[in-house]
Amino acid sequence: MMDFGLTEEQRAILDSIDRMMAAHLPPERAQAYDALGECPPDLLRHFGELGLLAIPFPARFGGLDGDWGTVTLVQERLGYHAAIAASLYSITVDFGGMSLLAYGSPAQQDALLPPLIRGEAQFSLALSEPGAGTDAAALITRAERTATGWRINGRKTWISAADTAAFLVTVCRTERGSTGRAGISILLVPPDSKGIHMTRLHKLGNNSLTSWDIAFDDVEVPGDALMGEEGNGFRHVMSTLQYSRSGQAANAVGQAQAAVDIALDHARERIQFGKPLTQFQVLRHRLVDMQNRVDQARLILYRLAWLMTTGQPCRREAAQAKVLASETLAAVAAEGMQILASTGYASESRMNRILRDSRLYLFGEGANDMLRDQMAREMGIAER
Ligand SMILES: Cc1cc2nc3c(=O)[nH]c(=O)nc-3n(C[C@H](O)[C@H](O)[C@H](O)COP(=O)(O)OP(=O)(O)OC[C@H]3O[C@@H](n4cnc5c(N)ncnc54)[C@H](O)[C@@H]3O)c2cc1C
DSSP, X not given: OOOOOOOXXXXXXXXXXXXXXXXXXXXXHHHHHHHHTOOOTTHHHHHHHHTGGGTTSOGGGTOOOOOHHHHHXXXXXXXXXXXXXXXXXXXXXXXXXXXXHHHOOHHHHHHHHHHHHHTSOXXXXXXXXXXXXXXXXXXXXXXXXXXXXXXXXXXXXXXXXXXXXXXXXXXXXXXXXXXXXXXXXXXXXXXXXXXXXXXXXXXXXXXXXXXXXXXXXXXXXXXXXXXXXXXXXXXXXXXXXXXXXXXXXXXXXXXXXXXXXXXHHHHHHOEETTEEGGGSHHHHHHHHHHHHXXXXXXXXXXXXXXXXXXXXXXXXXXXXXXXXXXXXXXXXXXXXXXXXTHHHHSTTOHHHHHHHHHHHHTTTTSOHHHHHHHHHHHTTSSOO
16 A cells, blocks of 8 residues: 655666765765855756756656656755755755746746756745735735836845846736735746846855845836736745645755764764763664654655645645654754764854754745644634
8 A cells, every 4th residue: 555665766866866966065065155155056957967857847848757756855865965955956846847837838838947957047936025924925016017018116035046046936916906815926037137136145044045135126027927827926826835845844854864864973983981972871862763753754745745746635734744844853953963062063064054954944935833824724723
């Protein structure tokens, strides 16, 4: 009834990721890029060369017609090596590619999916605003029709990788006087458009994933920049959330496993009171509990991947996987830090980076508190 085994092909893909990451982004280089606040160059291109970005897309665009289980394994393994690798993959595949597939026009799909699959184009979601975070439908950035297209005015904030994006997938209010989820549309905006002013934001972690505050000052785009149906943009964005949530859960599980492995290695090697730390029962139990938590989160993640592969409804399960994986990561990162103590506290320690990075997943792709409310509604114990 159940099969947790990997296919030969999946094994080969994971091995190719290990080799690619060892060659291009080994742990010390990932750490150095994080310290510099730079995204490792060429990472997307390497993903493209290995065919990783092609997995879930139809062959007519250069894709491999693969399943979501394989995408999940890829994201988990990338997160195991470096958070930035899984984040970049997720922005490109879970967000950019799956959005194009779900509600891009045939012309947009033909023009944009092939370069995305080759690792030549990435898209950024420009949704959040200073007054619209968890309550994304409170957005007020306006786009009005002109003779040739649209004119956009407003401000977006915390937009990831906007500097390297081919397009900012900009969520705007296009119906005058509308409020809430209605009257919102999506426009594809090149980040070098006249009237765009980007300011870099500095932050606690995930420093290789650049973050931007973006002012739109009379930015003009042509009529064919509209993605999806006019007025239906909010529903479009919500319709693909399960992909980014599963990607974020996979990234978190991968990083959590890395935290356990780093703590294990340290506990085996570090001698105190004449014996390795693994000889202290309290630390052994702590390591076992860390691995147990990661395994639980991974099982929930794989069940979500199975639901997605088999095309079943998975709104609650996507929220659940994201909540459990992010909280597992935050917990094992804190435990791992305790086991490494001063070694982990040092700037060059990956545990230090995992701990700092872990905070993002607790509120990114839907704050966990809000997702618990959503799950309560799905369970019929909260008002819709
Ligand atoms: C590194 C980083 C990258 C990001 N990347 C992007 C991006 O690429 N594109 C983009 O559009 N946005 C991006 N964001 C923004 C992100 O989506 C928001 O930070 C997130 O939606 C939370 O919004 P907020 O920070 O304004 O918090 P708030 O909405 O102000 O929430 C604050 C607190 O209140 C709680 N809360 C709020 N509402 C409820 C509720 N209804 N029920 C229970 N609790 C609630 C939350 O859980 C949270 O703890 C990014 C943010 C960061 C930090």
